[in-house]
Amino acid sequence: MAALEEIDEACLVTTLEVPALHQSKQIIQTLIDSGYGKHRIKLILNRAPKRLDITPGELEKMLGTPIFCTVSNDYPELYETYAEGRMLSRTSELGKQIARLAQKLANLEEDKPAPTGKKRFALFG
Numbered sequence: 001m002a003a004l005e006e007i008d009e010a011c012l013v014t015t016l017e018v019p020a021l022h023q024s025k026q027i028i029q030t031l032i033d034s035g036y037g038k039h040r041i042k043l044i045l046n047r048a049p050k051r052l053d054i055t056p057g058e059l060e061k062m063l064g065t066p067i068f069c070t071v072s073n074d075y076p077e078l079y080e081t082y083a084e085g086r087m088l089s090r091t092s093e094l095g096k097q098i099a100r101l102a103q104k105l106a107n108l109e110e111d112k113p114a115p116t117g118k119k120r121f122a123l124f125g
Contacts, residue, residue, distance in 0.1 A: 004036055011042045011068075011105070016052070025063050032064070042068040044101070049073055069101045 004010065010031065014024040024043070032038055043063065048070045052059075060066050074094040081088050088095050103109070 001034060004031070004034070007040075009040050009042055010036070011044055013044045013046050015047050016045065016049070016054075021059075021063070028063055028065050038065055041065050042105070044068055045070040047071070047073040047075075069104055071097050071101060 012024055012027060014020045028038075028041060028043075031041060043065050045059075045067060050072065054062075056067050056070075072094065074092070077092055077094055078088065088098070090096070090099060
């Protein structure tokens, strides 16, 4: 808790299992009660299924803080990656989600798609 004074933001990573959510709620409440601002807590849902049994709004209300980012569960891709001794591909869906999380944590803009086609008019060529 003493180190929190030196930390601008804290990332709390949780899964949607009941014990993990209960522990997360306790951690969030402890942080808020100790004076750590709610806006400084970044809640990350890890291994989230494609279809949630609870809405993100209900989850945010239950935990008392907004969801910063959700990373979906892709166990087969991770298992294959680890079994082959290679890194997760940036082009996989999970790789893209992790890249978006890193950009969001760094306060960087998401990659914008490259413009397609030629401009009809340009002032300087």
